[in-house]
Amino acid sequence: MLKVGVIGTGMIGQDHIRRLTTVLNGVAVTAVTDVDTAVAADVGGRIGATVHATGEELVGDPAVDAVLVCSWGPTHEQYVLAAIAAGKPVFCEKPLATTQEACLRILDAEAAHGSRLVQVGYMRRFDFAYRALKMAVDSGEIGLPLMMHCAHRNASVPPFYRGDMAITDTAVHEIDMVRWMFGAEVSAVRVLVPRHNRNGGELEDPLLLIMEMADGVIVDVEVSVNIRYGYDIRGEIVGENGTASLGGPAPVAVRRDGRVGVPVPADWRERFLQAYDVELQEWVHAISLGGQPLGPSAWDGYAAAAVSDAGVEALRTGNRVLISLVDQPKLYAEAAG
Amino acid sequence: MLKVGVIGTGMIGQDHIRRLTTVLNGVAVTAVTDVDTAVAADVGGRIGATVHATGEELVGDPAVDAVLVCSWGPTHEQYVLAAIAAGKPVFCEKPLATTQEACLRILDAEAAHGSRLVQVGYMRRFDFAYRALKMAVDSGEIGLPLMMHCAHRNASVPPFYRGDMAITDTAVHEIDMVRWMFGAEVSAVRVLVPRHNRNGGELEDPLLLIMEMADGVIVDVEVSVNIRYGYDIRGEIVGENGTASLGGPAPVAVRRDGRVGVPVPADWRERFLQAYDVELQEWVHAISLGGQPLGPSAWDGYAAAAVSDAGVEALRTGNRVLISLVDQPKLYAEAAG
Amino acid sequence: MLKVGVIGTGMIGQDHIRRLTTVLNGVAVTAVTDVDTAVAADVGGRIGATVHATGEELVGDPAVDAVLVCSWGPTHEQYVLAAIAAGKPVFCEKPLATTQEACLRILDAEAAHGSRLVQVGYMRRFDFAYRALKMAVDSGEIGLPLMMHCAHRNASVPPFYRGDMAITDTAVHEIDMVRWMFGAEVSAVRVLVPRHNRNGGELEDPLLLIMEMADGVIVDVEVSVNIRYGYDIRGEIVGENGTASLGGPAPVAVRRDGRVGVPVPADWRERFLQAYDVELQEWVHAISLGGQPLGPSAWDGYAAAAVSDAGVEALRTGNRVLISLVDQPKLYAEAAG
Amino acid sequence: MLKVGVIGTGMIGQDHIRRLTTVLNGVAVTAVTDVDTAVAADVGGRIGATVHATGEELVGDPAVDAVLVCSWGPTHEQYVLAAIAAGKPVFCEKPLATTQEACLRILDAEAAHGSRLVQVGYMRRFDFAYRALKMAVDSGEIGLPLMMHCAHRNASVPPFYRGDMAITDTAVHEIDMVRWMFGAEVSAVRVLVPRHNRNGGELEDPLLLIMEMADGVIVDVEVSVNIRYGYDIRGEIVGENGTASLGGPAPVAVRRDGRVGVPVPADWRERFLQAYDVELQEWVHAISLGGQPLGPSAWDGYAAAAVSDAGVEALRTGNRVLISLVDQPKLYAEAAG
Ligand SMILES: [Mg+2]
Ligand SMILES: [Mg+2]
Ligand SMILES: [Mg+2]
Ligand SMILES: [Mg+2]
CATH class of the missing domain: 3.40.50.720 (NAD(P)-binding Rossmann-like Domain)
Structure with a gap:
């Protein structure tokens, strides 16, 4: 215990x-x-x-x-x-x-x-769907990955939510996820700003965050935080011979009123409830067995901060912002893949 | 011309x-x-x-x-x-x-x-989805067919619609379709009557029609003619190694109000518009080239009538009703597969 | 503890x-x-x-x-x-x-x-998808339920698997599930036997089990235990105004080799792993809090046995077999809904 | 005639x-x-x-x-x-x-x-799925459109296919489509080049084309022309309150070998066969009735050329390239929406 x-x-x-x-x-x-x-x-x-x-x-x-x-x-x-x-x-x-x-x-x-x-505490690495996606990519069945398309959508955000938070609080989950998914660092970021969603008032929303990975993979992330219809996390990885996409929890389909309808989660609690449980259960088991933790490391925390800072600069300036990390301590070499 | x-x-x-x-x-x-x-x-x-x-x-x-x-x-x-x-x-x-x-x-x-x-004029044989389904079965990729599950759903029917019409006007399309799909005659039918849909007043609706094919395939058909949500035609063929299901027209998916929604056709016109076009176009081309028509034959019309009559008797009596057809004239041997 | x-x-x-x-x-x-x-x-x-x-x-x-x-x-x-x-x-x-x-x-x-x-230990009542299905039905959004279509498919069964087991070991899960889903007893059963799947040798497989519920709902269950492609549990409830269908675990979709492919579970362990966890966790919590268990009761166990026995008789005789249960002890009145 | x-x-x-x-x-x-x-x-x-x-x-x-x-x-x-x-x-x-x-x-x-x-001859405007998508957007059910995500994928291209053709021959269909979909001109383009697909040898493939529309909508288009698995045309429009996505032809779903599989078209002929028919049939009818053609105009042809040229420049230089069109002749004001 x-x-x-x-x-x-x-x-x-x-x-x-x-x-x-x-x-x-x-x-x-x-x-x-x-x-x-x-x-x-x-x-x-x-x-x-x-x-x-x-x-x-x-x-x-x-x-x-x-x-x-x-x-x-x-x-x-x-x-x-x-x-x-x-x-x-x-x-x-x-x-x-x-x-x-x-x-x-x-x-x-x-x-x-x-x-x-x-x-x-980056919990997406413990989500069943992201894990299935990573297994599909790692299996080689779609060939070498070349691009990834993501969407991170929230029905709404509270009044104190500011523009930078779309990067630092919201897209930061994708920042950690792609580093883990592709076993590579992010080398540059851009942020494009379309016409604003009036649901968000003055907020710069949605955004299109574009990340270039060190190995040449390009990732685009739509961040929409006032899209009303639900909480929707999507991802498709484009490989040389095919693609692999995130499924998700779709427990029931209802045919009613002229439509086949499949529910979308209301919020991150509903979507990632199980991932939080798995995240901490695996941590408990690893520590109890006397080993080191296997989840996101301090290096991952640092890298997320560096990419996140660059993303905020890209949003403010409109520029492509390069990211350079310090040399990685030997301790983390394995974890970063 | x-x-x-x-x-x-x-x-x-x-x-x-x-x-x-x-x-x-x-x-x-x-x-x-x-x-x-x-x-x-x-x-x-x-x-x-x-x-x-x-x-x-x-x-x-x-x-x-x-x-x-x-x-x-x-x-x-x-x-x-x-x-x-x-x-x-x-x-x-x-x-x-x-x-x-x-x-x-x-x-x-x-x-x-x-x-x-x-x-x-049995037009389902000309529908792109039924044709794709038949190609999947005939390709052998699911093995020998053993069962088929069908649903024939209408949003509503007019006031003059009587109980027998669920067999003679509605399910008769499935009767023709399965004969074509499996290249075999229907040898017996049963009709089961669940709790009634109150949308249809006194009408015996829905029904479960069960057909036994001469080669041992069993087909169940849900007939629901007051189900409000739309016109929905479904079919799944169960083979030895897998199944093949009808897809259908799903031109757009809308994410809105907590749900991913895909539209269902409003009625048979919308669902089978194209099948009617193909049915007559192929007939025109076959006749113009001086050949015989290739679609459902008089034999098919006779067999549909025989199965339909048996279905009505099964509905009225609650019995399993056997079907015996006259000997098939040589002329139709090829058409009946 | x-x-x-x-x-x-x-x-x-x-x-x-x-x-x-x-x-x-x-x-x-x-x-x-x-x-x-x-x-x-x-x-x-x-x-x-x-x-x-x-x-x-x-x-x-x-x-x-x-x-x-x-x-x-x-x-x-x-x-x-x-x-x-x-x-x-x-x-x-x-x-x-x-x-x-x-x-x-x-x-x-x-x-x-x-x-x-x-x-x-009937664990389907604890499965996230069945629970979502029951919530959809109980919400009234499809109207009063009238029919249910089910399929219970196994890739293969071991050599000692005999015909009766398709009812007593396999379909018994659907028997318990529909009693819970509709809050009603099963009053009659039939079993229809199509052409056999040669993957199963002499085994009568697949079967079509038809259950009549006391309130008039009719349930059909395809039982296929040698269908090779995977373990697939499906269910669609037909209501007066629409239908609700089981979704399931589909964590990833792979586009490859001319097809969008979504994986099917390999076996019941994969499909219901989580249901077993929830089943026992809820039991532990209920007992720990000093209460009575909330899952399937001894009455449910008895009723499943009665329907299962009738199903075996129906399979052997080809008849519609009526089921009569003893009077339900007061203790269980609430649990049976 | x-x-x-x-x-x-x-x-x-x-x-x-x-x-x-x-x-x-x-x-x-x-x-x-x-x-x-x-x-x-x-x-x-x-x-x-x-x-x-x-x-x-x-x-x-x-x-x-x-x-x-x-x-x-x-x-x-x-x-x-x-x-x-x-x-x-x-x-x-x-x-x-x-x-x-x-x-x-x-x-x-x-x-x-x-x-x-x-x-x-831009035929996508005549495709049933794009038309359903436009109707969904124009209905207002997802709110004002803000972004669009597209993918244009070919299984393979012939040996004479050069880098510029990814813009001028392939993405040009999306260029015309978004102008029609949103009733607005493209004002700037960027092209990002990820790690190359080795299936294409030296070809810069895939590409990520980003278009900024005059009204602030941002469109990203993945162009992959050697992705082997099939011909796949996808599009999702992100609105203020929801999204609408292209469905497509999915006539059949096959459960086999551990997977539910839905076929992907082999090439553009299969995917857009019907759109070509509709395109010319509507043209024939419009001209026969003595009216003006209703499809893409000479202005649309000019605008596609201008955006396409800018796209090629963006690909060659890595820059964001602005597009300025001549004043639109009055004749076309209506057609451009
Ligand atoms: Mg966390
Ligand atoms: Mg007809
Ligand atoms: Mg159990
Ligand atoms: Mg054209």
């Missing part, structure tokens, strides 16, 4: 605590903390977990084998560094940190430690 | 005249007649065709190479016999005749003539 | 033990037993569970809160009765018992106990 | 002659000519048409009501101008002419004539 301490008991933290305590196998939540101490006390009380005053204190608790960071983004760096310093595995919700510099400090700390402790 | 005389200028007759004069190649309508002489005069006048007082007179017109019978069902026999007597090709809308006895008289007359003159 | 004792550590028992110990939340396997004592010792040793000499001894173990019966069918009755006698919840793999009489003895025992202790 | 003279009796010319003489209604081919006089004599002899020494002579033949230009591209201008000079309707296969300057000379001549005589 892996004993996990959770830093941050807000919405995401509480959802992960629900998952760890009522869905997953082989794990217990033994400690919690939050900047809002009342919430932390309430959540901790309900599940019988120790409530700590600070994340650092939680990390030091001997009843904590591994740490789950669900706090506000700007605090991620400090808690991840604390866990590394304590030699404890740490699962950090995305982003790994809010600047490339902070990500690099984490890389340095983990490299100094000498083995992987960090996993970043 | 094949010169066609049309007997019956009601709704179906006018639609075929439109087809012959403005859609098809190599054909002209030179003569018309109808029990309603005013309508015949009006239609004939508009297209410059001779208007005859009777069908027999039209058949005898030297400016008529071939005859199209679109009159009221009970009159089909006499006009088909008149055409055979004149040695002229005749396309008769379904049914060939309203009794098996009448069909047999036509078989005798045609056999006496010595070659095929008659084609009956 | 619910403490479960497992009776029967053969293939199914070991798979459920894997599930309970490495997949599910809130449960531990504390005791095992098997007719093959060596296997029981080996399995028990690996997971640190007490190994009992008999099922009755296991039931009596104070470290066993609830019992999972995975032994040979003919022994189900005795272990279920033992658990009821001990007042312990018992999950029994299908069938509940091998005769209707044995099922009735279990109903009597449970009624005497006064509340539900028994759940039977 | 419209009397048509055909200039150019090569492959396309012969196919159109087959269409006009054996498929379409209300039209006869009365005259032919070709640079290869033997071929012209042979083709003309078979259908009983006058064989002319030159296109100009054919245009002047009083037995020619309308002209169909199917000759080599560089000769299109002279024959179209000859027909305009004679005041006869002329259907010109794409391209209208091989330079923008030549197109402008045709615009001037037609404007001088004062009404439309010219139709250019």
Whole structure:
């Protein structure tokens, strides 16, 4: 039974605590903390977990084998560094940190430690459909991949959603996904801005993000965040001899009112619920067996930050923006494929 | 240019005249007649065709190479016999005749003539999707066929629609189709009656018609004639190693309101428009080249009547009803496969 | 943490033990037993569970809160009765018992106990697609259901598979499913036998099972157990205004070699893996919360046996066979809907 | 009966002659000519048409009501101008002419004539699926269109196929289609070149063509001309509230070998056979009724040339290339939407 301490008991933290305590196998939540101490006390009380005053204190608790960071983004760096310093595995919700510099400090700390402790919460790698897509590509049945067409659509976004977030919060999932899918880094990005969707007011929406991979694959991503009809994640990989496309959950087809209708998920919770479960279950099992985490690494977190920063610059300037990463520490060579 | 005389200028007759004069190649309508002489005069006048007082007179017109019978069902026999007597090709809308006895008289007359003159208007054999389905089966890619599941759905039927018509007017298309698809006769039928659809009031609707083919294939046909959502014709053939299903016209998919929606045709006109065009175009070309018609024969018309009669008896009695056909005249041996 | 004792550590028992110990939340396997004592010792040793000499001894173990019966069918009755006698919840793999009489003895025992202790392992009720289908029907969006078309297809079956098993082992899943889907009992069955699939040698395969529900819904089920192409479970419910069909897992579509191809599951493990997880997880949660099980009841097990027996008679005689059940004990009134 | 003279009796010319003489209604081919006089004599002899020494002579033949230009591209201008000079309707296969300057000379001549005589052979506007797509967009059901994603895939191309042809011969169909679909001109183009498909040797293939429409819609077009699996034309229009996608011909679905497979057309003939028929039938009917042609105009031919030229420049330079058209003559204002 892996004993996990959770830093941050807000919405995401509480959802992960629900998952760890009522869905997953082989794990217990033994400690919690939050900047809002009342919430932390309430959540901790309900599940019988120790409530700590600070994340650092939680990390030091001997009843904590591994740490789950669900706090506000700007605090991620400090808690991840604390866990590394304590030699404890740490699962950090995305982003790994809010600047490339902070990500690099984490890389340095983990490299100094000498083995992987960090996993970043990019959950698409654990989705059944993306995994089937990757298996189809890796099988060679469509030949070498050349292009990928993606769409990332949300029915709506909250009022505080700003233009940059289409890159940093939304398309960042595709940024991580294509790096994993193709085992290559992104070398350049462009962002094109069509006529705006009036559902989004002044927001620059939709966008067309174009990524050039180091091996020559070109990826286009439609980002539409006010498209009303549902949450729709699509992807088609174009190979030399054919293509492979994401299916998705289509449990039922209804013939009614002149139409065969297949439901679209309402939001990311519905679409990726299972991926979140698999993500943390596999992490729990890997850590419990004494191994390193197998999911997205600190290097992946850093690369996502670098591409994301370039994407924001491309959106603001209209330019093609090149990306150059630092040399990859040996520790991550295998993970990056 | 094949010169066609049309007997019956009601709704179906006018639609075929439109087809012959403005859609098809190599054909002209030179003569018309109808029990309603005013309508015949009006239609004939508009297209410059001779208007005859009777069908027999039209058949005898030297400016008529071939005859199209679109009159009221009970009159089909006499006009088909008149055409055979004149040695002229005749396309008769379904049914060939309203009794098996009448069909047999036509078989005798045609056999006496010595070659095929008659084609009956079962148009599914000319539909692109049914043809693709038959090609898939005949290719052997699913192995020997064992079963077929069909559905024949109408959004609604008019008030004069009675229970027997579900067999004689609706399922009769499946009756002809399976005989053609499997190259075998129907040897027994059953009709099961589920809970009624309240959209149809007292009507026994839907029905489940079960046909046993002479070679052991079993076919089930759902007949639903008040199902509101559209006109939907479906079929899946179960073979030893796989199945083949009818696709259909799905020109567009719309993602809207939480659903991916593909339109269903509104009625048989929309679904089979093209099949009617192909049916008559192929008939025109075959006759113009001096050959025999290649579509459903008088034998097919007789067999459909026999199965249809058995279906009505099965519906009324609840029994499994056996079908025995007369010996097939040599003339039709090839057509029946 | 619910403490479960497992009776029967053969293939199914070991798979459920894997599930309970490495997949599910809130449960531990504390005791095992098997007719093959060596296997029981080996399995028990690996997971640190007490190994009992008999099922009755296991039931009596104070470290066993609830019992999972995975032994040979003919022994189900005795272990279920033992658990009821001990007042312990018992999950029994299908069938509940091998005769209707044995099922009735279990109903009597449970009624005497006064509340539900028994759940039977019909897992389709826990499948995401069947649940979505039931939600669509229950929402009223297709109107009152009138018919259902099903297909249950296996790529192949082992040499010991006999004709009756197409009903008792294969179609029995549809028998339970339609009772749950429509909240009604099956009142009559017929079985039609088409031309045989030569892949199955002498086996009567495929079959068309027709069930009449007490409320007038008619269900047809194609059972094909040697169809080579994969494991395919399909269902379409025909309502007054439309239809609802099972979707399924289609994670990826590959365009290759002249075709858009979507994979079909290889077998029931792949298709229903998740349903088995959900089935037991929900059982664990319900029992842990001190409640009665919510899944298929002993009554459901009895009714499945009665319909299954009638199906076998229908297959052997070619007749329509009526089904009459005993009066339903009050205890189950709610569960049967 | 419209009397048509055909200039150019090569492959396309012969196919159109087959269409006009054996498929379409209300039209006869009365005259032919070709640079290869033997071929012209042979083709003309078979259908009983006058064989002319030159296109100009054919245009002047009083037995020619309308002209169909199917000759080599560089000769299109002279024959179209000859027909305009004679005041006869002329259907010109794409391209209208091989330079923008030549197109402008045709615009001037037609404007001088004062009404439309010219139709250019962009046949996608006549395809049932594109028409259904346009109806979906025009209905407003997805809101204002913002983006369109297209793919134009060929299984293979002949050895003489060069890089520019991916724009001028292949993507030119999408260029015309989007102008018609959105009723707006293309204002800028980019071409991105991913890793090459080794099936095409040195050919720059695939390409990603990006078009910016004057109203802000952005269109991306994948052009893959060696993708082996078939001929696949896809399009999805992204609106404010949803999307609409091209369906296509999918007459049959085969379940076999672990997969549900739907066939993809082998080539453009199979995919667009019907569109070619509709294109010419509608032209015949419009001209026969004494009206102007309703299909793609000389302006459309000019605009396609301008965008196509810009596309070639974009491919060669890697730049975003702006397009500026001459002022649109009043004659075409309506046609351009
Ligand atoms: Mg995440
Ligand atoms: Mg007909
Ligand atoms: Mg089960
Ligand atoms: Mg064309």
